[in-house]
Amino acid sequence: MSVIPFSQALRERTRTDHSSSEGAGFMTDLMSGRGSRDDYIALVAQHYFIYAALEAAAESMRDDAIARCFISDDLTRLPALEQDLEFLLGDDWRAQIEPLPTTRRYVDRIDEVAGSWPGGFVAHHYTRYLGDLSGGQIIRTLMQRQFGFETNGVGFYLFDQIAKPREFKDRYREQLDGVGWDDAERARVIDEVALAYRFNTELFADLAHAREAQSSISAAG
Numbered sequence: 001m002s003v004i005p006f007s008q009a010l011r012e013r014t015r016t017d018h019s020s021s022e023g024a025g026f027m028t029d030l031m032s033g034r035g036s037r038d039d040y041i042a043l044v045a046q047h048y049f050i051y052a053a054l055e056a057a058a059e060s061m062r063d064d065a066i067a068r069c070f071i072s073d074d075l076t077r078l079p080a081l082e083q084d085l086e087f088l089l090g091d092d093w094r095a096q097i098e099p100l101p102t103t104r105r106y107v108d109r110i111d112e113v114a115g116s117w118p119g120g121f122v123a124h125h126y127t128r129y130l131g132d133l134s135g136g137q138i139i140r141t142l143m144q145r146q147f148g149f150e151t152n153g154v155g156f157y158l159f160d161q162i163a164k165p166r167e168f169k170d171r172y173r174e175q176l177d178g179v180g181w182d183d184a185e186r187a188r189v190i191d192e193v194a195l196a197y198r199f200n201t202e203l204f205a206d207l208a209h210a211r212e213a214q215s216s217i218s219a220a221g
């Protein structure tokens, strides 16, 4: 009997959730040149709230036997997000941004599970950072090309300390395979990853909605 490694089961069981996130209209617009610089900035702003929650959870999970295998300072994104927002919006960037409804729910969920349940922490950690090291690298190249960014503005996607993302991801998957969760816990973790994908997909819908609301205000004005 062959046993499917957990990382593979996780990837396969969430493939359609990934496709929904990847295929969200806001994202495909941005990727295909139909999005504006303001759209990109709106996305960066939402990332700020999400990573503040995720990285606060990492701080409280540093001594956890499971979570600590996945936590790496090389992944930390909050300082890069702060620099990007300062570059994109100016010194008073913090006063100009607020979380959209889905971001609030996403952050609430991270606060609820990721600081206390190792499987929940890993689920949220995996969904964001492995995504940033994968599709994130494609997004960075396209944003650099479309909006003329070099490093300022896309620092979030630049992992200076990770020279070979593929190797990093392979090691990460080995860690996932080595945790030794039983079937019930594996299923709970996969469900939490699916939930994390849903938050990301719904966030793109919120962003599209906010953009439409903004453009109708501009049209009316």
Ligand code: HEM
Residues within 6 Å of the ligand: 007, 010, 011, 018, 021, 022, 023, 027, 031, 126, 127, 128, 130, 131, 132, 134, 135, 136, 138, 139, 169, 197, 200
């Ligand atoms: C334009 C949007 C996106 C593109 C083009 C994209 C593309 C990709 C690609 C090509 C891979 C495979 C990389 C590999 O096999 O090493 C990947 C993996 C991944 N992506 Fe995305 N992605 C996008 C959006 C997202 C979003 C919104 C999320 C969730 C926040 C996400 C999370 C992930 C994760 C967790 C993986 C790793 C899967 C695994 O190997 O276990 N992606 N993405």
